[in-house]
Every structure is written in structure tokens, then in C-alpha cells.
Amino acid sequence: MREFMNVAKAVADESRVRILMVLDAGELCACQIQEMLELAPSTVSKHLALLYQARLVDYRKEGRWIFYRLPSPEPGWEFVQQTLEWLRQTLAWDATIMADREKLKQIRSCFVQA
């Protein structure tokens, strides 16, 4: 139950839901997510830490950047995938989510790795 509640609370915030949905299109570094949400870096960092605690995102470090992505399926954590699937089905055509995807195209095109 505790693990379920962690996940449920994680998706009970609009910013975090937007993060998950935009990561569905591929990994992003924290600064790209910050730019998309237009929130302070510390705020976004906290959101990402909470999503990681709930096992809803994974990350890798590369140079100065930290790239976040949705987790790959893991035995014993099927309900994480079910949660993501629930989000996809419910929010696929949501106006906010679609606008975020559009905005992200711009952000992606300006991003260059060293």
C-alpha cells in the first residue's frame, strides 16, 4: 500500500504529470524540463526527486547534464507501467499535454550537447 500511495501522490500534481507525459516522447535533461514548465530549477528538481522515489522516472548522468526518462519495465513493479499506461490513455489528447509537446519541439531544437 505504501508503494501505491507514493505513486498515487506523485501523480496528484499537475507539474509532475506533465513531466511524465513529456518524457513519454524520450529522455530530457533537467534544464529542458525546467524550461518547459517555466518553474524554478529547485522546484523542478524536487518534483523529479519525488518521481524517482516513486520509481516513475529513471535518470543517467552525462557530463554536466542529468537526463531523465521513464523507467523500463521491471519484474515486481508492473504497477508502475500500469500507472504510466493509465496516464497515456487518459491524457493522450489533453490540451495542456499537447501544448507541452509542441513547446518541447522548440526546446529540443535549441539544445546542443558539448
Added chain:
Amino acid sequence: MREFMNVAKAVADESRVRILMVLDAGELCACQIQEMLELAPSTVSKHLALLYQARLVDYRKEGRWIFYRLPSPEPGWEFVQQTLEWLRQTLAWDATIMADREKLKQIRSCFVQA
């Protein structure tokens, strides 16, 4: 998005999740739910009102009692059913939920309508 967030916030509380799962076995009056959760009537009433606002429960009045139940499928609100299905799949074997079901058997057997 607003409707989705209402549902997401509704299931981000353990008491409310327990209510939904126990209603999956059939309708209950508010006093039975109160007895199961061991919370003050006013607290449970507020939880039920919030679940109703999110369209996650429905109710009917009969005499002095108010019976709550899960909603039947409605066109345009498929995601409510998807949410309930997500809960069922995730929490079917949860210890808390199973204990609640057991406790409810006692509560049901003591309940007599006028």
C-alpha cells in the same frame, strides 16, 4: 486536465482508496464505511463528498441511510472506469485492502435495515 487532476487527487489519500476498494464488493451506507475506517463521521462524509465530486462514487438515499457505490460506466467518462480498474489491478492483493474486506464481513452481518 482539471477532471483528471480531480480524480488523481481523490485517489492520493489512503482512506479514500480504501473506500473505493471496499465499495468494489457492493454498496454500503456511510455509517458502515465510518465503522470500517474508524474515523469521525464528519471526516468520512468529507471524503465521500470529494469522491462524488470526482465522479468516483455515486449514491442513493433510502430512509435514513445514504448508500454509496461505485458508478456505472458513463459515456464520456471512460477514464473513471479506467482509474477504478487500475486500482483493482494494483491493490487486489494488498494487505490493508484484504483486512478491510475481512472486517467488512462483520460489519455487514450486524447491519439491519428497518
Added chain:
DNA sequence: TTTATGTTTTGCCCATTAACGAAACAACGA
């Protein structure tokens, strides 16, 4: 080494919310 950039941690403020008790409301029974 110093500077710049990306990220997280810390500390604080403000809004939200879960909890309760008391009071109000509703419906039945004596």
C-alpha cells in the same frame, strides 16, 4: 586554478487539506 554551467539541497513562506467536535439538517419512530 578559476570561472561558468547544470543540478540539488536547504530554509522559508503560503496555500491546501485531513482531522476533529459541535451544530445543523433529514427522516423515521414513539
Added chain:
DNA sequence: TCGTTGTTTCGTTAATGGGCAAAACATAAA
């Protein structure tokens, strides 16, 4: 009618949680 029972509303309190800025941390470039 008057109590009794079931439920909700209201008012208050304590805990939670999202937001920011500033400081700390990490890594790469100058």
C-alpha cells in the same frame, strides 16, 4: 409532537506540500 438516529456543514487546528531564493555541489571549460 418530541426524541433518536444517520448524515452533512461549519469552524478550528495541525500537518503536508508546492513555490522560490540562496547556498552548496558537480563537472567541464578557460
